Amino acid sequence: MKIRKSIISTVSVLCIAAMVSACGNGGAAGANNAAGGNNDPHANDNAECTNVIKNEDAEKVTLWAWSPGVAEAVDHFNETHDDLQICWTQAGVGGDEYTKFTTANKAGKGAPDVIQLEYEVIGQYVAGSTKYLVDLMDYGAGDVKDLYTDGAWNSISLGSDEHAYGIPIDIGPVAMIYRKDIFDKYGVEIPTTWDEYEQAGKDLKAAGYTGYIGNFSSGGTNFHNVAAFAQNNAVLYDYTSDDPTEIGIDWESDEAKQVLEYWQRLYQEGLIAADDAYTNDWYKNLNDGNYATLIWASWIEGNLLGVDADKVEGAEWRIANPPVWDENSSSMNLGGSSLAVTTQAKHTEAAAKVAMGLYSDDESWNIAIEKGSMYPSAKKVLESDEFLNREDAFYGGQKVNEILAPIASSYKGFNYTPFQSKAYELQQPLLLEAVKEGADVDSTLKEIDTQVTDYAEQQGYTIK
Known part of the structure; x- marks a missing residue:
């Protein structure tokens, strides 16, 4: 993502939260074992977080993310989840974060469970013989594919129908x-x-x-x-x-x-x-x-x-x-980012729930747009009357999304x-x-x- 200031009224995107079943308290039983991921729900019990954990008894998933407003989005997730809490750290913006992630990959330790990555860098972490990102198709990503624009999904799948190395959150x-x-x-x-x-x-x-x-x-x-x-x-x-x-x-x-x-x-x-x-x-x-x-x-x-x-x-x-x-x-399109699950995730299935669930309901998308300066990748938001009819004061009250949303929706990748x-x-x-x-x-x-x-x-x- 890059910088954008925007705001949206409450949008009817509850179907997004409903379809993203992995972001709730449940999840596909046995998916973790089938995918061969890690499974240690207590590995992050003592992890240090920038944010305040709402439920100390719940399992923690660590997150590196840098978009403005992510703190509010994390708080919203934690307030609405009893069994899972996000432990967020701002490890740097863009390239600074990627440098730390690359160092952690070389060391084989120190990476977060979930990381925010711009689309253009995803390929470098899955291209070699050793992959550093989890294929989320093994964790139910295919069930949420249709919630996002074709171009955004193409960016995290790297042009594939079989793989998904992140969940798209914004586009440009x-x-x-x-x-x-x-x-x-x-x-x-x-x-x-x-x-x-x-x-x-x-x-x-x-x-x-x-x-x-x-x-x-x-x-x-x-x-x-x-x-x-x-x-x-x-x-x-x-x-x-x-x-x-x-x-x-x-x-x-x-x-x-x-x-x-x-x-x-x-x-x-x-x-x-x-x-x-x-x-x-x-x-x-x-x-x-x-x-x-x-x-x-x-x-x-x-x-x-x-x-x-x-x-x-x-x-x-x-x-x-x-x-x-x-x-x-x-x-x-220019820019955009995703939430990817790293191969160092302590509990891969829980990390996948966070990647798919951090931005999935009305309030989280409102936070993403108003606080996070993000142009949403979710079709339901782009197509909503509230979003399309919003008047932008900087552009003289112009309804800019009537122009931008069709561009975002028709972008193919x-x-x-x-x-x-x-x-x-x-x-x-x-x-x-x-x-x-x-x-x-x-x-x-x-x-x-x-x-x-x-x-x-x-x-x-x-x-x-």
């Missing part, structure tokens, strides 16, 4: 966030296609706007590293948990070429900037109104709140569907590599060089393909 639908006041001032229509987006950039310039229609940033797990290519149906990586020893790599497709040529052209025409996200320049341009649009995930609102419309006189932020290539363009951090490290500088320095697109894509392929082979993967 990508939209076009724009400055309505800028488009209104210069009399430019809101673009709906990428051709219109380019023309809108030219029209703004011609009308006297001194900023940019948008920004190209290749840093981190952002739009131009993942979602932009996926929207044009470029399959950069073909990897599934059904055969974790093989990977397909294809950066040289016509679809990928079209995307990179487009952003290179816009930069050379002076229509976009190329500032890395979250830098001083990036925030300054947001503050000064030098970006007319921001093509990004919904959770970016949390960052925009830091910019705050009242710091820019007359600023009016709005959300629209992102521009598309054509009618075949795919919905885009994206294949990451089992070494995604390394893949980013290899592709980022080459993408940026192509855009900023005008490097040959064909040669750039071939070089990315070669470098990622070489790395995959060095790690022992078979190239499809």
Whole structure:
């Protein structure tokens, strides 16, 4: 997940709690033995927790999680469960937590029972001969699959119908966030296609706007590293948990070429900037109104709140569907996270109950959205009238979920590599060089393909 500020009225998602039978006091009898997991209900009796345990006599399951509001979600779970209590620790946010988890895996001890993981890192913990995450299909995950969007489930199953290495909790639908006041001032229509987006950039310039229609940033797990290519149906990586020893790599497709040529052209025409996200320049341009649009995930609102419309006189932020290539363009997603059960879990069945049950009823989803800045992965929430009709004050009272929820629901998933951090490290500088320095697109894509392929082979993967 990333940062998003949102709120939802009580939503009728009781069927989620009902279907997630493992999150209650029961659970599938004998599931633990059938799956061959660990079974020591008393191993965490003396575990140290950040939160206050509500029932000291109940079994404890340890959790590492970092999303805002997780403390409230844990308290809610513990208050509504007599036989099971979550012992929560904030072991770091994102990469800091992953470093500690990797260290614990190497040591063979010290990992929690349940851990929050972003989708893009799941593969690295199940790809090798030693897996560090439990396949939750052995613990009833198949029974709750239909509660979540296809894209969210694809992200935790790694494209498989047979495996589930976490329970999805949030996603990041990508939209076009724009400055309505800028488009209104210069009399430019809101673009709906990428051709219109380019023309809108030219029209703004011609009308006297001194900023940019948008920004190209290749840093981190952002739009131009993942979602932009996926929207044009470029399959950069073909990897599934059904055969974790093989990977397909294809950066040289016509679809990928079209995307990179487009952003290179816009930069050379002076229509976009190329500032890395979250830098001083990036925030300054947001503050000064030098970006007319921001093509990004919904959770970016949390960052925009830091910019705050009242710091820019007359600023009016709005959300629209992102521009598309054509009618075949795919919905885009950026970010999202899951609750995964580790192979070091002391009582695997109980840990699975926590992973499936922490976010499962009305109140827990309300906490996730209002306190946790999370865009929900549960279909029932996305489809509820209360959620769809919510007015967002930051966006001038706009009902943003009428736009975002369909994007989230129609997103089908994206294949990451089992070494995604390394893949980013290899592709980022080459993408940026192509855009900023005008490097040959064909040669750039071939070089990315070669470098990622070489790395995959060095790690022992078979190239499809």
